[in-house]
Amino acid sequence: MKRQEKRFFKRGNAVLDTMIIVLILVSLALVMIVIYKAYSEMNTNLQEQDALGEKTKATLSNVNTNFPIIMDNVFIFALFLVWVFGIIASFMIDSHPIFFVITLVLLVVLCFIGVYISNAYQTIALDENLIDTIDMFPKINFILSNLLVVILIFGFTIAVSLFAKNRFI
Secondary structure (H helix, E strand, O other), X not given: OHHHHHHHHXXXXXXXXXXXXXXXXXXXXXXXXXXXXXXHHHHHHHHOOOOOOHHHXXXXXXXXXXXXHHHHHHHHHHHHHHHXXXXXXXXXXXXOOOHHHHHHHHHHHHHHHHHHHHHHHHHHHOOOOOHHHHOOOHHHHHHHHOXXXXXXXXXXXXXXXXXXXXXXX
């Protein structure tokens, strides 16, 4: 019985991996945008305070200026890193190639879900309170606006690494 349990948990699921990656990245992007919005408003209020020194105000202003650039690049780095780890993890899992067809069908379902997530992001991005903030993150905006393409690339490469290794190795 114990052997069957171990075998059950060794199965890979490219669609689930891709969905988790997408949800983590969308959450990360929205958290970064909201944090920057809050920090930017706080920085505006702190710049008006006479109690703070000029050096402190300059530091706060510098952080406010550099935050979107750094976090935009952190997001791209996280996107690439999670993608590579997903491919490596899928490559190490034993799976039968017959499930590739099922994975492709589930990937189509995931694409529909991705379209809804991308549309929800577009609704948030067009909000007049956040539109200026989101414009400060061009890379995040591009990735989340083209989420369907990202899902297709992630899902296909993870599925290929999950099932093609039996063919070539």
